[in-house]
Every structure is written in C-alpha cells, then in structure tokens.
Amino acid sequence: MMSSNNSLNATDLRDRLQTLASREGIRRWDLGAACSDDCSVQVDRGEAKQLKASQRSSITVRVWNSDGLVGITSTTDLSDSGLEQALVGAHTASRFGNPEDIPEFSPLATAPLPELDRPLQPRQGILPLLDTLRDAEADLLGRHPAIQTVPYNGLAESLSQSLYLNSEGALRQMERTQASLYLYARAEETGRKPRSGGAVRLGLGSSELDVQGCISEAVDRTVSHLDYRPIETGSYRVCFTPEAFLSLLGAFSSMFNARSVLDGVSLSQRDSIGSDVAVPFFNLHDDGLHPGHISAAAFDGEGTPTRRLSLIEGGTLRNFLHSEATARAFGVQPTGHAGLGAKVSVGPDWFVVGSNPQVSSGNTLNHRTESGSFVLIEDLSALHAGVKATQGSFSLPFDGWLVNNGERVSVEAATVAGDIRSVLNGISHLEADSEITHRGVSPHVWVDGLSITGEA
Template identity: 70%
Template sequence: MASLPTPDEHTPNQHPTKQTPATLNPEALGDRLQQLARSSGIQRWDLGASCSTDTSVQVDRGEAKQMKGAQRSAITVRVWNGDGLVGITSTSDLSDGGLARALAGARDASAFGNAEETPAFSPLATAPLASLEQPLHEPQPILTLLDTLKQAERDLLARHAAIGTVPYNGLAQRSSERLYLNSDGACRHQVLTTASLYLYARAEETGRKPRSAGAVRLGYGTADLDIAGCIEEAAERTIAHLDYAPIETGHYTCVFSPEAFLDLIGAFSSLFNARAVLDGVSLSQRDSLGSSLAVPFLSIRDNGLHPGNVGASAFDGEGTPTAPLDLVAGGVLRNFLHSEATARAFGVAPTGHAGLGAKVSVGADWFEIGATPGSDGGQQGLNRFSHAGPVVVIDSLSALHAGVKASQGSFSLPFDGWLVHNGVSRSIEAATVAGDIRAVLQAIVGFEGDAKITPDGLCPYVWVEGLSITGEA
C-alpha cells in the first residue's frame, strides 16, 4: 500500500495502541478524504478497508512444502451523486492521488447507479461499540512456524502405524486491520491478530481403503494454539475410521456432531437472511417472522461477539455494531439478519451483518445452537452408546457447495461417520445423508452433551430422527 498514514495511540479494540501492528490512522485518513471529496464537489461518501499481513507454512514428511508471506489490502470507496445514486470503486492506493482517483471513479460510476438499489449510511454507524477482549500477538518468524509444524506432523505420524501421511496441514498467522469511514463522521477501526493450525491425516492398512480425518485449532497467536489437542483429535478421528463397514440404505436416527450441524445450518442460512428474502431466494418470506420453524425447544442465535469466536468483528461493513441476535427461539423464527438497506425495507434497525457494496450483501457471523432457555430441551440423557436402536453419527459433511439446494430446502451430502449399535461404534465405509432442512428442524429429538466451541459456532451433538441414509452400492 502506498503512503500509509502514521498510526496514533487510541482506545483498544476501536482504535490501535502503540503496541499493535496498526498501519492506518483513521482520523487522518478521514480528514484527507473529506478535503479531497470537497475539492471534487462530492458531498456524500464512505470507505471500507481491510489490510492484512499473513505468514503460513505447510510440510510434507518432515520437509517444507510451502512457506508463504503476503500483504493484502482491499479498499472500497462509495460516492452518492445528487440523484441519490451510488457509484463504487476499489483501490489499494491510499496516497492523495490514489484516493482522489478512487473518489472520482466512484463519482463517475454513480451516473450508472441502480435506482432500485440505493444503500444509505447505517443509522448506527456512530453508535458505541462493544468492548472485545482480543489480545494482540507479535508474529513469529516463519522458520519458527516451520519447526512447530514439522514437530506436530511427527507427533501425529507417531500416533498409529497406519497413519502414513498428513497430506493437508498448515500453520498460519495473520495481523489485520479493518476500517470504516463516512462523510457523516463515522470512524471505525479494529486491529486483530489470529493464528490457525490444521492437521488432516491419512491412514491405510493392507487390503483396506485409505481413511482420513482432521482437526483445526484457532487462537489470537501461535502461542494460544492447542497444538497437542489438535494432534490428539486428528489422530483419534482418523484411527476411529480404520475399522469400517458398509451401511444398509434406510431411515435412521442421526446424531450430528457440532461441526456437522453448524455446517448444515450455515448452508441454509438464507432462511434468516433478509437480503435473500427480498431477492426471492430464501425459504422464508417477508411475513415468516413469528411462524414455527423448528421443534419448540430449539434456539439459534447469531452472536459474533461470543468469547469463543476468535476473529470477532466489532462492526460490520457499514459500521453497524456487531450484536447478538436471536434468529430462532422456542422453535419460532424471530428475526432476520439485516443490512441498512434491508432493515429500511422491513422498517427495523440494522443488525450488524452487512458487507459493503453498491448492493450490500448480508451474512451470518457465528451461530449459537442449543435448547431455548426455560424449555424442556427435548429428550433428556441422550447417549449414542446406550441407545436401544442403531444410530448414525454424522461427524463431517462433504460437498456442501454441490449437494445443497438452499432455495428449495433439500440436501444430499456425503458424510464421514459411524454406525453405533448396542454400544459398539463402527465407521461407515461410504454413505450419503439426504433430507429437507425444514423437516430436519422439526425432527430434532434433543441434544447430547455440552455445547462445543468450534470455528463456526457453539453447538452440542444434535439428535434428528428419520433421516434417509444411502449406503454404498
């Protein structure tokens, strides 16, 4: 990036302190933009920016497979003309010349703006932000990352003789900033450091098909990563799939792992997306709020501020503060996710789930799924190993991009998992689970165990009865 302003000291989480890796000075940048806009006759504008420095390594049988460092920046500028139409442009140049060109380009593009899509500033773009506890970490040298990942690979390979390779692995760290400014005085700035570890092992025994499984860990820095736990989980899951057998096609009671159920809900998140509702690509309608969507004890909440959400954002692409939002409570659809434009169409306040663009996107942050407080929570004491009949444990879903028809509600997805019968668990060789998300939400029996924090949300094991399982022919 060219001509970055010099950072100041500011309040933590909203603005960087001198110990952070900040490169942006939001106040100075806002003043420069305002001056440049006035000199070009532009009255109304906003800017969203994200910048990051990434370092990552991968290994293969004790040798470096990839060592990568990258600096990325994405700056979006929007300008409103006198007719209220919006033009948008992108740049990576924050010099005066670069900003002037971006403003001029957006101004010129506004003449071709869509009169049917006229976003405005969020009325909450200057509201107070929640305080986030996000410790900042200094980046580690790339050779340190490499040594750490090599040792993790060695430890995982040593867990079982059948584990021959760890074909997919990675250790990465990131220092990032997000910024939102507008001509009405909104000024949002957040600095964040994160790290991630991914280990995916492959095991094979003589005369048997290879089996694979993996685990992931997130943290604010590499020192926060639970490396031993990641190795243990990847090993346990891989080894548990070695003794496999085919499954007969039929209807089964299924137990979704937290990760699998969160993936399924995420694939159908258009149910809660006001943008999708307005565009006619959601199963929900404008008048669906208040209708029964699931069993009466189910709660689904979007809570990007949960302490377990590493990488939480204090504000969305329009500067609206992130806040918890009940989507389903007591089985009833309570709220939609909104941007400024969709909130205006529904006559409600923005919820903090917007992107930034001429037509603003809307997306979920981080789901909390479980029993509605005060409800019976469904069947109590569920345990797959003491259940009378056979149950299918769905550990992970595949091909979500191809096997889900979100606007129709149907899905047909390959999965990895186990058949548990009479207390004995055996891996399923190959199978597909199919159904309709509306039927799934109405067929939830209850929950097993405590809710688990995952990269995508918080969820317990979820029991669903009567799902169609197709075994390998």
C-alpha cells in the same frame, strides 16, 4: 496501530478524504477498508512444502451524487492521488447508479461499539511456524503405524485491520491477530481403502494454539475409521456432532438472510417472521461477540455495531440478518451483518445453538451412553454441490459411525439426505453440553428418521 507497512491511520485517512472530496465537490461518501499481514506454512514429510507471506489491502469507496445515486470503486492505493482517483471514479460511476437500489449510511454507524476482549498477540514469523508444524507432522505420523501421510496441513498467523469512515463523522477502526492450525491425516492398511480424519485449532496467536490437542484429535478421528463396514440403505436415528450440525445450518443460512429473502433465493418469505420453523425446545442465535469467536469484530462493513441476535427462539423465527438497505425495506434496525461491496452483502457471524430452557424435549439421549442403534455423523462433505438452499433439500456424503449397543463401527461410504425444514422440525433432543468449534457453538443434535444411502 498495526506495525506492518499496511497500517492505516483512520483519523488521517478521514481528514485526507474530506479534503479531497471537498475539492471535487463531493458532499457524501464513505470508505471501507481491510488490510492484513499474513504468513503461512505447509510441510510434506518434514520438508517445507509452501512458505508464504503476504500483505493484502482492499479498499472500497462509495460516492453519492447530487441526484442521490451511488457509484463505487475499489483501490489499493491510499496515497492522495490514489484516493482522489477513487473518489472521482466513484463519482463518475454514480451517474449509472441504480435508482431502484440506493444504499444509505447505516443509522447506527456512529452508535457506541461493544467492548471486545481480544488482546493482540505477538507473531512468531515463518521459521518458528515451520519448526512447529514440522514437529507436529512428525508427532502425528508416529502415533499409529497405519498413518502414512498428512496430505493437508497448515499453520498460519495474521495481523489485520478493518475500518469504516463516512462523511457524516463515522470513524470505526479495529485490529486483531489470529492464528490457525489444521492437520488432516491419511491412513492406509493392506487390502483396505485409505481413511482420513482431521482437526482444526484457532487462536488469537500461534503461541496459544493447542497443537497437541489438534494432533490427538486428528489421530483419533483417522484411526476410528480404519475398521469400516458398509451400511444398509434405510431410515435412521441420527446424532450430529456440533461441527456437523453447524455445517448443515451454515449451508442453509439464507433462511435467515434478509438479502436472500428480498432477492427471492431464500426458503423464508418477508412474512415468515413469527412462524414456527423448528421444534419448540430449539433456540438459535447469531452471536458475533461470543467469547469463543476468535475472529470477532465490533462492527460490520457499514459501521453497524455487532450484537447478539435471536434468530429462532422456542422454534419460532424471530429475526433476519440485515444490512442497512434490507433493514430499511423491512422497517427495522440494521443488525451488524453487512459486507461492503458493489452490492452490500449480508452474512452470519457465529451461530450458537441451544435449548429453550422453558421446554423439554422429553428425551435423555446421550451419544456416549445411548444403548440403541443410531448413526453418529461427524463431518459432512460436498456442501456446495449437495445442498439446494432455495429448495431446502440436501444429499451429502458424510463421515461417521453406526453405533449399536455402544459399539461404534465406521461407515464405509454413505450419504445422508433430507430437507432442512424437516430436520429442524424433527429434532428429538439437544444434549446438555455444548461445544465451541471453529464453526460456532452447538450441542450434539439428535434427529429421527433421516434417509441414509449406503454404497451399492
């Protein structure tokens, strides 16, 4: 169990809820809870900029009345009086429930859970975190004379617990530890524009974070952009780094989201399953259980077990991400991607991009050895502003390089524009080696004929 004061005992909580619900004449209910004990630090030129410790809890209670309508309340009070108030409030609210959209319990809420190998790690506390981050900042600043500041940085660790209970016997509970480090450096040279670069590392605990690797990557990325030049507007062969391609996919994840499909805010339609949406050598899975996924959970907000799900196989759309309600609407099983709330949400866990082993791209492109001219895109910005998810179009500022005969020159300022459907159908090659990033797993992805606009 969690050692913090926010620790939840699922069995005790279920028994208390059942007693209180019976007293109030409530026969059908469920509860989802998430509690965390977090601490984080930020520094500025060796001085502590922000030290923060917090305990957070979020509890959602749903009640079905005798007419089958659902009411929902949120609370942070797990005392008997607090739970009773939440149950009564949800029961009262159920009179105003939407008869056109009635959620049910997931049929998989009591199914066996997958095994997760995520051993809990000890937490160091704020002062050791501060020392580690202060040393990391000093090390980074000393790596190159042009690097003047590390304006965005942070080191954090957390212990969290999730659970799901319902009146039909579901009892899900898990706890996990997680730590993160990010370093974002800024370099300035006389007469030149400031240039920036950063890196992120995640781990089960702060003691296992690759601090030196994070420092080196932040330095390399920042310094590599010092010698920048403008790029001419035109159509280019583009190579996306794994992180950049996963960012682009994530911005259009509504393509695979059954809730978005039903709400009419997705590029996909109800009958899109089985249609070709990408080149035949492209595979995409959502794998929340992947060993590289530090934040893996064995179940979703409705208690449905997490599993590996094929989204695109051989270029063909195979599945949508589902909650209980969307799965019922499509006549399939829930996939373990629901978030419990006033309206049950659906979202991806961990994208894994790969090649279809049965189909070759016919190319042997490699971003390290390619002698032709191409643009290597490292990072995409303004994803919320520059993406029209319901239309498929995007126009995004990026950090990257124009590569010509092996020589890399940083692009001063430019945007890449296109349509996600054209991108998926215009992929010319997926490199053989995949990388685990903090966003998911992907190789370098090559796309021909993308429009790039340079700074006027």
